[in-house]
Amino acid sequence: MKATIQEEMFANVSVRKLKRVKSIVMKKAMDETKGQYQKLYNYQKELLRSNPGSTVVINREVDMDPPVFKRIYICLDACKRGFISGCKKVIGLDGCFFKGATNGKLLCAIGRDANNQMYLVAWAVVHKENNEEWDWFLDLLCGDLKVGDGSGWVFISDQQKGIINAVEKWAPEAEHRNCARHIYADWKRHFNEKILQKKFWRCAKAPCILLFNLARAKLAQLTPPGAQAIMNTHPQHWSRAWFRLGSNCDSVDNNLCESFNKWILEARFFPIITMLETIRRKVMVRIHDQITTSARWNTAICPGILKKLNAYITKSAFSHAICNGASSYEVKHHDNRFTVQLDKMACSYRYWQLSGLPCPHAISCIFFKTNSLDGYISDCYSVTEFKKTYSHCLEPFEGMNNWPYDDRQPLNAPGYIKMPGRPRTERRREPTEAPKATRMLKMGTKIRCRQCK
Template identity: 40%
Template sequence: MLDHRCNSQFTLGIVSQKWLEWKFEEKVRQNPTIGYSELSKTIKDEFSINVTVSMCRRAITGILKKLDIGYETQFKRLRDYAQECLNSNPGSTVKIKTTRTVPTSPMVFERIYVCFHAMKMGFLAGCRKFIGLDGCFLKGKLKGEILTAVGKDGNNQMYPIAWAVVEIENNSSWRWFLELLKADLDITNSSEWTLMSDQQKGLSNVIQDLFSGVQHRNCARHVHANWSKRHRGKVLKTHFWQIAKTPNKAQLAENLKALEKIDVAARVDLDKYPMQSWCKAYFKEDVKCDMVDNNLNEAFNKTLLNARSKFIIPMLEDIRVATMKRVEKKKVWVENWRGNYGSLVLKKLNESILGSVGWEVIFNGVEGYEIKKGTLQFKVNLQLTSCSYRLWQLSGIPCRHGICDIFHKGHQPEDYIHECYSKGLYLKTYEHVIQPLNGEIFWPRIEGEELHAPVPKKMTGRPKKKRKLEETEKNKKKMSEEVSKLSRKGRIMTCQLCKGKGHNKRFCPTLSSQQGESAIRTPVAVRGRGTGRGRGRGRGSARLTDLSQESFVGTSACIE
């Protein structure tokens, strides 16, 4: 048997643009925003073949052109897909809204709303009456936005309720989305509910029209982003968040006075944003949710990052599959709970336990307590699970003042956590599951007028793939880059040989005195382009050059 001694080839002529399009069409279909360098690296890792980035760019461009042919057919089968969702998940809601330019023109897709029966029933069974609303842009050929409604489960994590693809985020699209959501959740008494949004224009009027008496919160992070455009600095930022997270009106007044002493203009401008919508002191207690930001929706939008670049049906399928997997994951995860509450709830309780150190407890003999530390004093009632600080009533988790009384009574803090966080309700939340769907060839054929795709909108400028950063986020990113790229200018070098300052080991005077002057005249290898007969060595070949003492001294003086 002969031993093969052939050299390994990492560049093959058979690897052409056509081969790349055939081999990676499905990969690009699943991730249309894949980078050229990323594909080149993937090929190198999987096949040990070097492919240029330009060839990958041509291949991806060719694949995307092929996929564009299927853009129109996606909408022709959209109603079939919607009917398959309804057949597999009875009780779900899938609504498609169409439009016509003129009465005789073809029917064109405009919006679609999806709310699965499992997510609706799970939310009503185990979640609090709190809904976060948000929208995010689509990044593919289909331009528009995804509107989302997200709840909060028993472990203070996001719970997707419904989502919709609309042409634009405005009063009309939000009204259409919220009307369907209100009907699905059978909301009759709006005063029991709390909605949170990101200060979208016009959304406040729509919410007040559809949900009379509802508490509408605005994300404090977006309020701060607008307010801080004129009032910057860490001191003002600290005061803002202290005000936003103050749970009672007495301390809120003190914090506002402290802000006014620092900056009167900042205090006046803060009144432009009604505190009833973003300050804890004005939140209702029966919802058991003290959130001041809309991070739950931001977390859900992050899971849609890749889906937002795909066509309409693959995008809806990615959202459905991700939600279905999440429900299954939570059903398995809850079985690993050591107690009756989730990890995030216990973490918040432990923070209260640590904060309870150093408070003086005064007991009246029945259920009343006074908790004192310095000039602060609060009244606590264990029977009513209430504290004048109000954080216990807002969150449903004992605050540090309540923990003092619970320990004084000899009870366990877990016994005073609100039942909305219990394992029983958490299991009810994820009891219902989304049923799987058949493949495209098994979808029912819906008779009727053919549905056409909307005309793709060509946006000005280069397509943006990354989210627009706020000013505070830009400053954080800039600071991290500055820390990672610290300049060496101004540093005093230290010699590794003699540990002296002002020189390195190459110009160490101790080494020069030991080796003598001959060390200075030692030929030095200078790298450069070969000339004359040395050109055959190629670019970057080394050649030896004798440096005179004068030129060396001048160089050393320049370096020093």
């Protein structure tokens, strides 16, 4: 700070004065943060007034006087109806830290639209991420989305115990997948050779148990302990070979939640209401942008899906189909053979039933019969479904001075827990993880004296 002031303002300020200035600024920031908690009830009323049908729940700490904020859950009506109208029954769950003066964590539920892009369904601010908070969040979320017992639903998360317990309680019949990227990060600590990385991901993306066993056998040739360690991580929760059919989702990671955390990175520095409002406005703008973008599409299938299909069409050149005279085919792909039934939209490779998109083996059979893929792609990837999702728009919001008044006793900010050391604003990277791409490493730099060069 001293160097910046000297370089930009040509002023030589003592360190003692800089510390006083910093303490004044920090006090103002903390006062603004605490002041926004007192307006949360008014904010809740304005959300419900402007977007009727929304779910906004605020809890306070029990047996505390004056009342202290505990948590807030928001699921706007447009987000709720948009998800039910056109998204798959797939939900990504994750939590992220705040980076500013606000203390706590942001929980989020992210859906997938017809173009396999993120769709924010609900979000919540809690004091910390534990069993109680995830149980509360999943209870409200499952009620809003009418999940029932979870049959036909898919939840994707990291290995957070609170999420695992909450999903088992509120959606016992749902499929719960663990993010393979987190599984790999743990596994890599003991088996970090570069050659093993591709072998692991072949196991994760193998669509049937036969191919999983083949991939694991090749891994065992390089590292028998590593192959055994993979089985100890319960691959039925992160490998495609055990995923249930019919979800139209082949994802083995939770990258959409990570994308959302980065998308709201700036908002996570703000006080609580400013942060929540920034998220709401970003969602509002995104819905408008998606409506404008989709109006220019002139295909029946979303562009992101078409790009993936074109890659499969290219790979289908290596698949050779033989017809049995009806609707069944035998396909030779390199050294493997698979059976395809076009009338049932099924392939023994399992990818077609799992994702809703024909695999290269199925495409070779379809092109044996006709030159069009129409009718062989799941409707969940259509532009029509995409437009249904974004046909529900958020309603405009009044300024803070025009919010309806709530006569409940205003909430106070929760206690700020100051941890030792300088607060971190970036995620701690693993020792074997690649450094941030936008920053140049100083490793190998030669230090030279300014005087003697």
